[in-house]
Amino acid sequence: MAKELGVDIGGTKIRIAIVEQDGRLSFDKKIPTELPLYPYLEQQLLGVLADHPEIEAIGIGTHGFIDPVKGYVIYATETLPGWTGTPVKRLLEKATGRRVEVDNDANCAALAEAKFGAAKGYSRIVCLTLGTGLGGGILWDGKLLNGGPHGGAAEIGHMILHPGGVRCTCGRRGCFEQYLSGTALKRKIWEAELKISPQQLFESAQSDKQAARISDEFTTDLAVAISTLQAAFDMEVLVIGGGVSDSAPLWIDQMTEKLKGLQLHPLDIRIAHFGNEAGVLGAALLVQDNG
Known part of the structure; x- marks a missing residue:
């Protein structure tokens, strides 16, 4: 069965999880945020995809002002140095061969609460x-x-x-x-x-x-x-x-x-019902709901 991957990018850690249709996490990985961020993120995701080839799409929730159509980071503060201007969707779709959607992390949390929570x-x-x-x-x-x-x-x-x-x-x-x-x-x-x-x-x-x-x-x-x-x-x-x-x-x-x-x-x-899980749940919903 096809799976969706949720990714929640924060200033100190990144959470990567496979989210089931009922909101359960069947795979959950937390890693420290390292710079430069994009090549590190790509490397980590390619490793997850190698172990879980059934993943068909990736949702990314991240700090910053995001163009959700282009999947582009318009502006991010120094919480994530060098992240401003990164065309995340284009780069990751090319690297992974999967559909990728990107949005602001607070929007992802809202999706999670609307779908499964308060x-x-x-x-x-x-x-x-x-x-x-x-x-x-x-x-x-x-x-x-x-x-x-x-x-x-x-x-x-x-x-x-x-x-x-x-x-x-x-x-x-x-x-x-x-x-x-x-x-x-x-x-x-x-x-x-x-x-x-x-x-x-x-x-x-x-x-x-x-x-x-x-x-x-x-x-x-x-x-x-x-x-x-x-x-x-x-x-x-x-x-x-x-x-x-x-x-x-x-x-x-x-x-x-x-x-x-x-x-x-x-x-x-x-x-809110969800604490630290809200971002990764909502990130997966970017591709569950839009697919």
């Missing part, structure tokens, strides 16, 4: 991944809202939350990502001279005034961001994933209470 059964979905940065994926009647002339559609992390605020990796100031990510929480903890990790922040908010202030700012900013997204997309459900969502039981009630005064309509908010 957003299953919904057709208009916004997913936020609050990790090292802030990623976003939007599905509209089952189709990803992606691409655009500059590969920047659905780049939720680079919408402006606080004009003139903290400088972002994109070069502008005040982006969502600089207030709603693990990196943003680390910065705020450092500025407050607290000796805690982001994971400990929301527990410490019960007894520490500075931690409580940071928690309050975070939940306020998240409520504002969600209400803005609702005005733009009128989604049925919003899914929150990424590492920061692990602590959601400690802050979700506070955030939803603040959202009540900002939302246009009641909104179903759910925590």
